[in-house]
Structures are given as C-alpha cells and as structure tokens.
Amino acid sequence: MHGIHITDIEAAINHWRQRHPSPDGVRLSPEVRALAPVYARLIHAGAQEVNPASLSAAAMQAWLGWYETQPDTPCIAICSTSQGDAQCKGCGRSFGEVQQWLELSPVHKRAVWRRIVAEGTALRFTRYAERAK
Secondary structure (H helix, E strand, C coil), rough: CCCCEEHHHHHHHHHHHHCCCCCCCCCCCCHHHHHHHHHHHHHHHHHCEEEECCCCCHHHHHHHHHHHCCCCCCCCCCCCCCCCEEEEECCCCEEEHHHHHCCCCCHHHHHHHHHHHCCCCCCHHHCCCCHHH
C-alpha cells in the first residue's frame, strides 16, 4: 500500500490557496480546510506519508483535485523497456510500471513519480530534461 507523501499534501494546500485565496486572511477554502488537519497530523507525528484510507472524503477529493493538475505520465517518448530493459532509461519507471500505468491508482502513480525524481538518473532528468517539460 502506498501512502500520500507530505510534499503532495503541502503542494495540494498551496494549489488550493492560490486557486481560492482567503477573502479576509482568516477563512480557508473548503479544500484547504479539509487538507490542513492531515498536514498538521503529519507534522506533529514527524511522519512523511499518510494512509489514503485515513483521509476524509473531503480531504481525498481536495488531494485528487490537485492531482488532476499534475502531469500524468513521466514518459518522454524514449522508452528502453521495449528493448528489454528492466527500467526505462527515458523515464525511470520499471517495466511493470510502464505496462500497468493506466491501471495504477493516483496514489501509486505519485509514489512512482517521487521515486524517479529522487533517483534523478533517467534521461528525463539529465540530457532530455528540457524535453520533459
């Protein structure tokens, strides 16, 4: 089971704060109000991830709303898994992740994105970084 990383919660909060700014500096949008307790619990516990099943329906909807604004696939159309590589040199995903991408949940996709960004070895992050934008 994959969790939602704290950086994704923070990015979602910032997305909704920009999209629906507070009219008076005090009131929060419904999306931020739903995500703020999740973020606070992570900070208080010193945790990096939250179990998606523990999110309220409103918090999950707010996170999914942010998720929809993110690029879906890390593919840069330089796929080496088709040549037999276990891990794609272009995007950094495993053969299984490339094959099953459409079936993966949003939470699982974000976990893959976090891993390949942290590794930073795929062509998407090196020679072809400008192409991936």
